[in-house]
Amino acid sequence: MADLKDVAIIGCGCTKFGENFDWGVDDMLTMACFEAIEDAGISPEQIEAGWIGMQYPFTGFSGATLSDAIKTYDIPITHTENYCVSGLDAFRNACLAVASEQYDIVIACGVEKITDQGGRGLPTSGMGHPVMMAGLTAPSAFGLAFTRHSLEFGTTREHLAHVAVKNHRNGAANPKAHFRREVTIEQVLKAPVIAGPLGLLDCCPISDGSAAVIITRKEIAKKYREDYVTLKGMGLAAYTNLMMYNKDFDYLSWRPTVKAAQAAYKMAGITNPAEEIDLAECHDCFTITEILNVEDLGFCKKGEGGPAMEEGRFNIDGKVAVNPSGGLKCFGHPIGATGIRMVYEVTKQLQGRADGLQRQGAKVGLAHNLGGLGGVVCGVVILTNEK
Amino acid sequence: MAGIVSYGAYIPKLRLERKLIGSSWGIPAAPGEIAVGNFDEDSVTMAVEAGRDCLLDDPRGVGGLYFASTSAPYDEKSCSTIVASVLDLSQGSLTADFGTSLSAGMNALLAAAGAVDDDLAKSILVTAAECRIPQPKSADEQTLGDGAGAILVGKENLIAEIKGIYTTYEEILGSWRTAEDRMIRDYNPRFYASKGYVPGIVSAIKGAFAKFGIGPDELSKLVYGAPDFRSHGQVAKSLGIKDQAKIQDALFALVGGMGCAQPLVMLAAALEEANPKDLVMVAGWGDAYNVILLEVTEAIRDLEPRRGVKGHIVSKKNLPSYAKYLELKSLLTVDRDVQSSSPIQVWRDRKAIYPLYGKKCNACGEVYFPPRRVCPYCRKYDDNEDFRLQRKGKLWNFIHDYLYQSEDPPTTLTITDLDGGGRIFLQMTDREVEEVEVGMDIELTFRRIHEGGRFHNYYWKTRPKR
Numbered sequence: 001m002a003d004l005k006d007v008a009i010i011g012c013g014c015t016k017f018g019e020n021f022d023w024g025v026d027d028m029l030t031m032a033c034f035e036a037i038e039d040a041g042i043s044p045e046q047i048e049a050g051w052i053g054m055q056y057p058f059t060g061f062s063g064a065t066l067s068d069a070i071k072t073y074d075i076p077i078t079h080t081e082n083y084c085v086s087g088l089d090a091f092r093n094a095c096l097a098v099a100s101e102q103y104d105i106v107i108a109c110g111v112e113k114i115t116d117q118g119g120r121g122l123p124t125s126g127m128g129h130p131v132m133m134a135g136l137t138a139p140s141a142f143g144l145a146f147t148r149h150s151l152e153f154g155t156t157r158e159h160l161a162h163v164a165v166k167n168h169r170n171g172a173a174n175p176k177a178h179f180r181r182e183v184t185i186e187q188v189l190k191a192p193v194i195a196g197p198l199g200l201l202d203c204c205p206i207s208d209g210s211a212a213v214i215i216t217r218k219e220i221a222k223k224y225r226e227d228y229v230t231l232k233g234m235g236l237a238a239y240t241n242l243m244m245y246n247k248d249f250d251y252l253s254w255r256p257t258v259k260a261a262q263a264a265y266k267m268a269g270i271t272n273p274a275e276e277i278d279l280a281e282c283h284d285c286f287t288i289t290e291i292l293n294v295e296d297l298g299f300c301k302k303g304e305g306g307p308a309m310e311e312g313r314f315n316i317d318g319k320v321a322v323n324p325s326g327g328l329k330c331f332g333h334p335i336g337a338t339g340i341r342m343v344y345e346v347t348k349q350l351q352g353r354a355d356g357l358q359r360q361g362a363k364v365g366l367a368h369n370l371g372g373l374g375g376v377v378c379g380v381v382i383l384t385n386e387k
Numbered sequence: 388m389a390g391i392v393s394y395g396a397y398i399p400k401l402r403l404e405r406k407l408i409g410s411s412w413g414i415p416a417a418p419g420e421i422a423v424g425n426f427d428e429d430s431v432t433m434a435v436e437a438g439r440d441c442l443l444d445d446p447r448g449v450g451g452l453y454f455a456s457t458s459a460p461y462d463e464k465s466c467s468t469i470v471a472s473v474l475d476l477s478q479g480s481l482t483a484d485f486g487t488s489l490s491a492g493m494n495a496l497l498a499a500a501g502a503v504d505d506d507l508a509k510s511i512l513v514t515a516a517e518c519r520i521p522q523p524k525s526a527d528e529q530t531l532g533d534g535a536g537a538i539l540v541g542k543e544n545l546i547a548e549i550k551g552i553y554t555t556y557e558e559i560l561g562s563w564r565t566a567e568d569r570m571i572r573d574y575n576p577r578f579y580a581s582k583g584y585v586p587g588i589v590s591a592i593k594g595a596f597a598k599f600g601i602g603p604d605e606l607s608k609l610v611y612g613a614p615d616f617r618s619h620g621q622v623a624k625s626l627g628i629k630d631q632a633k634i635q636d637a638l639f640a641l642v643g644g645m646g647c648a649q650p651l652v653m654l655a656a657a658l659e660e661a662n663p664k665d666l667v668m669v670a671g672w673g674d675a676y677n678v679i680l681l682e683v684t685e686a687i688r689d690l691e692p693r694r695g696v697k698g699h700i701v702s703k704k705n706l707p708s709y710a711k712y713l714e715l716k717s718l719l720t721v722d723r724d725v726q727s728s729s730p731i732q733v734w735r736d737r738k739a740i741y742p743l744y745g746k747k748c749n750a751c752g753e754v755y756f757p758p759r760r761v762c763p764y765c766r767k768y769d770d771n772e773d774f775r776l777q778r779k780g781k782l783w784n785f786i787h788d789y790l791y792q793s794e795d796p797p798t799t800l801t802i803t804d805l806d807g808g809g810r811i812f813l814q815m816t817d818r819e820v821e822e823v824e825v826g827m828d829i830e831l832t833f834r835r836i837h838e839g840g841r842f843h844n845y846y847w848k849t850r851p852k853r
Contacts, residue, residue: 120724121790129757130726131728131740131836131844131845132739132740132812132846133812134814134837134844135798135814135836136800137788137790137791139790140788140791143786143788144785144802146786147784147786147825194789194790195789195790195797196786196787240763242757242763245755245757245810246763246810247804
């Protein structure tokens with residue numbers, strides 16, 4: 001019986017993220033999946049099972065969305081939906097399947113096509129209770145954390161702006177990123193306000209895109225490439241959609257992140273994340289989210305996220321390179337695709353072939369994917385190139 | 388015989404100075420201002436507020452709810468049951484809706500007195516509320532205001548006894564609104580004043596004096612509504628009453644004409660100032676002229692303080708422009724996303740949505756909302772009791788959202804720790820962006836949330852304490 005740590009990634013693909021008006025779901029899935037298949041050096045017929053992450057019903061239903069794209073008819077394909085963690089949960093389930101030796105070679109992918117729905121934020125109508133949740137938007141759900149975090153720790157808008165500046169610096173170098181430009185602190189601070197202190201440049205964009213990875217076990221991976229990447233740790237935690245009603249939820253920390261990270265670190269044997277992890281793709285849907293993320297993931301102390309960001313501790317050459325791809329903020333956030341895109345990025349970083357800025361000498365990388373209106377569910381995956 | 392047990396009122400916080408109406412249209416403006424219901428208010432929500440003011444949020448012992456309005460949000464669908472449900476009146480209560488006539492408020496008051504006398508109900512809360520839409524640029528636009536009154540009619544603990552009732556009517560077309568009209572039409576206000584309203588109400592008041600065997604001298608206060616400020620003054624003149632202190636202010640200067648709610652609000656204002664043994668006569672208008680004579684009792688001294696008419700009038704915020712008024716009243720339509728909702732879901736959750744019941748866990752004692760089967764704090768399954776949440780608390784967290792589409796952006800989202808237990812997430816209304824801060828005193832207010840599912844979705848919001 002194999003172990004989760006025997007799981008290996010042998011191929012990965014990702015479309016350009018952005019307002020992909022020219023491409024539909026089928027186009028993007030096809031491009032991402034075939035890039036991954038070709039990267040792995042396998043043929044599509046070798047794929048025994050698939051998982052596809054999509055959040056919105058308007059993107060697609062069922063596993064057939066994947067088999068329609070790449071014509072893997074008749075194999076088992078499961079659609080995973082777990083808010084923004086839909087993609088990473090597809091990856092997680094695929095890992096469990098190959099670790100159990102039920103299958104040898106599987107595909108995990110994700111896709112989202114949001115821009116067909118118009119241009120005003122993420123569609124939230126029909127999500128949650130029609131009157132009790134009315135008015136809640138994604139930037140507000142996360143922005144509520146700023147109100148408490150700034151009261152408790154003195155976090156400022158300038159601290160948030162440093163997240164945007166860093167991630168745009170990283171993303172500007174990445175040919176697949178939604179945005180290809182850097183921003184200044186002043187631009188971030190002067191951008192039109194969206195929710196509370198969060199301005200336009202504190203928010204990730206509305207993007208389309210798709211990503212895919214080919215997953216197998218070490219002993220099979222060796223036949224396809226030497227620089228395969230293996231799974232070192234994994235965790236997922238679902239909390240509640242009603243955290244705003246729960247007096248135990250303090251908005252200083254995303255509880256599912258803490259719990260999912262605990263599980264992943266335990267499996268990986270990591271006790272000092274800031275020392276043992278070289279890079280992290282973490283869920284910066286809004287700049288305040290990344291401040292909480294770096295604290296929750298143990299990259300700095302609770303409350304230190306803002307100053308640490310300002311010091312450059314999470315720059316590409318900092319203590320931990322956080323969002324070397326540009327992150328959701330600059331690379332883009334097609335919901336269902338994002339988790340897989342993070343695995344794609346971490347894999348390529350560990351292989352020394354990052355599309356954009358390369359973290360030198362990276363050995364251990366982390367993908368952190370947070371979902372729901374205010375941190376409902378979280379997945380953490382740790383990958384390594386150490387054999 | 389039935390009498391009055393308590394009173395309450397509601398005047399919306401927003402006001403529009405008449406000079407802004409005048410300058411927008413380039414026409415002369417009357418002095419003063421009108422009360423304007425916010426975009427999330429209608430006659431149901433205002434009736435709720437007036438009812439809460441009257442009952443001080445304690446519905447115990449109330450046996451019925453009457454709702455009167457010519458501007459009810461539904462043409463087919465009971466509104467009294469919405470108000471009764473929000474006020475948490477018991478299931479066996481008598482409910483009825485009164486509408487279509489500007490006399491509806493007084494009609495409801497008379498009907499309640501009759502029903503209580505006939506023992507149909509021990510007590511009935513009569514609510515009357517208006518948010519009528521006048522024609523832009525019309526005289527009505529500068530005259531009408533939004534507001535609501537509430538009078539609790541019963542037999543015990545009376546603050547005023549009903550001493551007599553007098554009724555009469557005249558048929559005339561003064562102002563009207565057909566089933567197809569959204570805005571009020573008036574053919575000729577001078578015709579209506581001289582041939583309809585003034586002679587009608589004067590003869591009703593004189594008839595009442597004759598029937599009751601009293602004259603103006605015996606009265607402490609004469610309370611009568613009117614279509615406008617000018618004709619209100621004409622009535623006193625025709626009656627030969629020179630002592631202005633005897634005439635109850637019709638609130639045209641600071642609130643505006645509140646249609647069928649006007650006599651109830653004015654009565655509430657009169658009772659605020661009344662002393663034991665005072666004789667107060669209330670006359671309604673609107674084709675049916677109904678007159679009630681009241682004698683104030685000693686119990687009025689023991690009535691608990693409330694915001695009432697005075698308290699609501701001083702708690703206000705002036706609108707910045709006439710254009711904002713047009714937007715709040717949906718007179719300028721802006722293309723917005725359609726929300727989704729389901730009458731079935733609203734019905735299933737009615738106890739949480741209307742009277743705002745959460746749960747109290749029998750195992751750990753925690754109060755939580757929305758109501759669920761399993762306690763989120765101790766995980767005990769199906770071991771809880773319904774818990775009516777208090778309507779006030781302290782603000783714990785908030786954010787101003789500019790993304791959600793609203794007539795009054797930003798949408799202020801709040802998390803409040805309620806007095807007596809429970810944390811709740813609600814939109815905030817009637818607020819200045821600058822005034823919102825963690826720890827501030829919060830009141831809950833019942834509002835219209837959106838029109839998803841093509842019906843009026845109501846729910847609670849927070850507001851800074853008025």
